[in-house]
Amino acid sequence: xxVIIQDHPLYAYDPESGLMLPSISGGADFPMxxxxxxxxxxxxxxxxTTLTAAASVDTKGSWVSIVxxxxxxxxxxxVYIGGISTANISFLxxxxxxxxxxxxEHVRIPNLGYNSHxxxxxxxxxxxxxxxxxxxxxxxRCQSSTASSTVGVFAMLEAPGFYHPSPxxxxxxxxxxxxxxxGTSVDPGATANTKGSWVQLSASTTNxxxxxxxxxxxxxxxxxxxxxxxxxxxxxxxxxxxxVIPDVPCHADTGxxxxxxxxxxxxxxxxxxxxxxxxxGLCSITDATDRLFDIIAYGVD
Amino acid sequence: MSWYVFYRLTTxxxxxxxxxxxxxxxxxxxxxxxxxxxxxxxxMWDETTRTFVARPVKVPVDRVQDxxxxxxxxxxxxxxxxxxxxxxxxxxxxxxxxxxxxxxxEPVRIGEP
Numbered sequence: 001x002x003v004i005i006q007d008h009p010l011y012a013y014d015p016e017s018g019l020m021l022p023s024i025s026g027g028a029d030f031p032m033x034x035x036x037x038x039x040x041x042x043x044x045x046x047x048x049t050t051l052t053a054a055a056s057v058d059t060k061g062s063w064v065s066i067v068x069x070x071x072x073x074x075x076x077x078x079v080y081i082g083g084i085s086t087a088n089i090s091f092l093x094x095x096x097x098x099x100x101x102x103x104x105e106h107v108r109i110p111n112l113g114y115n116s117h118x119x120x121x122x123x124x125x126x127x128x129x130x131x132x133x134x135x136x137x138x139x140x141r142c143q144s145s146t147a148s149s150t151v152g153v154f155a156m157l158e159a160p161g162f163y164h165p166s167p168x169x170x171x172x173x174x175x176x177x178x179x180x181x182x183g184t185s186v187d188p189g190a191t192a193n194t195k196g197s198w199v200q201l202s203a204s205t206t207n208x209x210x211x212x213x214x215x216x217x218x219x220x221x222x223x224x225x226x227x228x229x230x231x232x233x234x235x236x237x238x239x240x241x242x243x244v245i246p247d248v249p250c251h252a253d254t255g256x257x258x259x260x261x262x263x264x265x266x267x268x269x270x271x272x273x274x275x276x277x278x279x280x281g282l283c284s285i286t287d288a289t290d291r292l293f294d295i296i297a298y299g300v301d
Numbered sequence: 302m303s304w305y306v307f308y309r310l311t312t313x314x315x316x317x318x319x320x321x322x323x324x325x326x327x328x329x330x331x332x333x334x335x336x337x338x339x340x341x342x343x344x345m346w347d348e349t350t351r352t353f354v355a356r357p358v359k360v361p362v363d364r365v366q367d368x369x370x371x372x373x374x375x376x377x378x379x380x381x382x383x384x385x386x387x388x389x390x391x392x393x394x395x396x397x398x399x400x401x402x403x404x405x406x407e408p409v410r411i412g413e414p
Contacts, residue, residue: 087398087399185342187345187346189315190345196315197307197315197316197317197318197346198316198317198318198319199317199318200317200318203319203320203321222399223359223361223402223403223404223407224404225404225406226406226407237321237323237325237326238305238307238316238317238318238319238321238326239307239316239317239326239327239330239331240323240325241317254404254407254408255411255412276319276321278319285406287359287404287406288345288356288357288359289356289357289358289359290359290404292342
């Protein structure tokens with residue numbers, strides 16, 4: 001079989017002229033991403049598959065199957081966490097795979113954070129560009145700040161097309177605090193609308209980072225004030241930090257008492273391992289309790 | 302785990318915190334406070350004393366008390382027997398659910414911006 005690839009310039013939209021013009025670099029006309037199929041899995045009446053935390057606080061419960069088997073070799077997964085718990089509980093959810101039919105569970109995405117509101121109003125949504133192999137069993141489990149709590153989870157798997165770049169293979173969490181099933185606490189400081197001090201999530205990252213997601217949590221504060229936040233992610237030694245991801249917005253309000261959105265990213269980056277990973281925040285209010293939030297970062301490589 | 306807080310010598314403003322002191326730290330510009338561990342959320346940085354002080358405890362407001370304080374309600378409330386006060390209070394608590402307590406800055410009326 002002979003494959004002929006026609007090499008012609010890459011065209012790009014020029015906003016000034018309104019025309020599609022050849023790009024300066026030229027090259028083959030390959031898209032940057034190519035998703036051929038999406039399957040939603042684990043949904044159950046729009047509340048997701050139920051996960052139950054262990055009878056001890058801050059302890060992972062049993063694995064539950066989301067889909068068996070994974071229908072195709074996936075290059076990315078959307079994870080939705082939310083729905084069916086009572087108010088003001090903090091969760092950490094693992095997404096994993098296992099051999100079809102059971103056994104050999106393996107965590108692929110650790111400790112995705114979620115704060116419950118007490119209704120069905122808020123979902124934490126994450127997109128993680130990692131590979132998940134066909135015919136494995138997609139599974140999940142959770143821990144919570146209140147024993148035996150339940151939460152819903154479902155997912156959307158994406159299958160790559162011919163041109164899609166190779167997906168990543170690994171997710172490493174930074175800043176997870178097991179006690180309270182939450183993230184590392186961040187204080188934006190006593191001056192409104194001014195960036196606070198940098199907080200260390202990791203003194204030395206375990207693995208390189210090619211994409212970064214993160215969770216912003218509510219500190220289990222169920223009487224929050226209205227507030228707006230901007231979150232920075234950075235790297236570098238103390239007093240020499242550099243911003244990698246600037247000014248990601250989220251907000252809290254008195255009605256829901258969660259920070260929204262909870263899940264952020266992925267933000268693509270190229271960070272070697274063994275870097276000091278840090279975060280800081282800005283808040284529109286100065287209340288000493290309500291300005292606080294917590295954060296977990298997820299490095300993908 | 303040892304913990305270090307870095308602050309500007311001129312202002313006392315905290316700029317960073319972590320588990321290691323970088324060898325390149327400019328000690329003419331930054332001070333370092335060594336700690337046995339990261340302080341809990343019950344403490345916060347004080348720029349004047351350049352140490353951690355107790356974070357003010359947040360006292361949420363009980364909407365049951367907001368209800369009693371409504372114009373005219375207090376008179377009716379005071380006319381009730383203790384048993385009837387308890388019955389009414391329990392019914393309000395059940396009805397309010399997770400909206401029973403509010404932040405002092407939050408409006409009295411639920412859902413009001």
